[in-house]
Amino acid sequence: MAEKPTPKGIEELAQVKFVGPAKAEAIIEQLGINTVEELVEVSKNGELQKVKGIGAALAKKIHAAAKEALQASAAEVKDAQKDAPKKAAKPAPTEKTKAAPAAQKAEKPTVEKKTEKKAAAPAKAPKSAPEKMTPLPKPPAQPAKLSPRDARVLRFIETLRCPACGHDDFDRGATTLTCKACHREYNFHSGVADLAPPKPSGRSVTQRLMESRIYARFYEDIMRPRLTGIISDRTLGEEYILAGEMLDLEADSRLLDVAVGTANFTRYFAQRLLELSGSDEEKSLVVGMDLSWPMLETARTYLRRDGLDDDVFLIRGDAARIPARRGAYNRLHCAGALHLMDNIDEALRNFARVLEADGICVISTFIQGDGLLRRTLKRAAEVPTQFHWFTREELHQRLRRAGFEVMEDSIAGDAITVKALRT
DSSP: OOOOOOHHHHHHHHTSTTTHHHHHHHHHHHHOOOSHHHHHHHHHTTGGGGSTTOOHHHHHHHHHHHHHHHHHHHHHHHHHHHTOOOOOOOOOOOHHHHHHHHHHHHTSOOOOHHHHHHHHSOOOOOOOOOOOOOOOOOOOOOOOOOOHHHHHHHHHHHTBOOTTTOOOOEEEOSSEEEETTTOOEEEEETTEEEOOOSSOOOOOHHHHHHTSHHHHHHIIIIIHHHHHHHHOSSOHHHHHHHHHHHHTOOTTOEEEEESOTTTHHHHHHHHHHHHHHTTOTTSOEEEEEESOHHHHHHHHHHHHHTTOTTTEEEEEOOGGGOOBOTTOEEEEEEESOGGGOSOHHHHHHHHHHHEEEEEEEEEEEEBOOSOHHHHHHHHHHHHHHOOOOBOHHHHHHHHHHHTEEEEEEEEETTEEEEEEEEO
C-alpha cells in the first residue's frame, strides 16, 4: 500500500548504496516501506522492480547493499553493548595505604632549634640562572578555504584525462592545463578546456556544417527547433523535460552532456540541479562537451546570459575519445548527435567508460520509422549525408553491447529517447 514518505524514512533508505534520496522517496511511495529491514524483504521477493527506474540488475545490487547495511548496523549494536563501560568501584583502603601517611611523617628529618631560629629571619634567595624555555612550535598554517567556484574548478580538473596519452594528472597554469606524463599543454580559460585529440575521429558533412559560425549562431533559435518539429511529435521544451525526468537528477549528480551544441539542454539541467542542491551547490557538477569551437563559444555566451557561466564547464573533445577518467560521472546525456558520429559503437563504449556503475545514460536520436518507402529513402540518404537512421532494436542492441542495460524508451514520430543503466 502506498505511503507518504517521511524525512526519517527517506533518510534511512537513502543511506543504502545504489538508492539515494530520489529512489528512496519513490520506493516508500510505491511500496509503502520505511526501513532497511523491509527493503531487504521487498528486494528479495522481486517487488522492488515495480518501482520506476529499477530493473532486475539494480534490484539485485540494492538487495545485497541493504543486507550489508543491516548486518553492519547489527554488528555496531552488538559491539556497543559489549564495550559498555562498567562503573568502577572505589578501592577500599588497605593497611598499607593507611600506614603510608604516618610513615611519611615519621621519616621527616628533625631540624635543630638553631637552624629554625636562623630560618625565622627572611633569607635572601640565591640568584639562580633563569631557566631556558624551549619555544613552542608554531601551529601549522591552516590552508585558505576555497571559494565554491574554485572548489568546482578543482573537481572538474580531477575528472579529466589527457587525450594524447591517457594520463589523468595535470598541472594547472593561469590559462593552461599540462599533462604530467607527456607534458602536452592544453588551453583552459573561462571554464573551457580544449582537450580535442591531435587527430579527431572522422567527421560527417553535417558535423563540419556545425563547425560553421553562422550555423552555430542560428542553431538554437532556428535550426534545432525546425528539425525537432519535422522529426518529432514533441516540442523542444518537452524534450528538455523528458530528458530531465529520465536522467533522474539528484543534488549530487555529476553530469556530462555530450555533443552539447549551444548548451540548450545543459542549461536546463544546470537550473534543475541548482534547485535540487540549494545552498550546497558544490555537490553537483555539470560539464558540456563538443568538438565544434563555434558551438562552444555560442554556448559560453548563452551561459553568461543566463548567469550559469560559474556553474557549467565546457570541454572541446571527441565523443569517441572522451577526455575524462573512468567512472568520472554518474549521469550522461547525448541529444541529436549519435546518428552523426563516425564510430557509433566506440562512442557508446566511451559513454560506458566515463560513467560509474549504475550511472544513467539518456540518448535522444532518430529512427527509421514505419513504412517501406520511408525506410528506403532514409537508407539511401545515409551515404551522402553520413546521417545514420537507427531501428529501435538496433539502438537497444548497440547499447547492450557497450555495457548498458536498457531501462525504457519513448518514441515520438521518428525521434526516440532511451534511458540505459551502466552495468
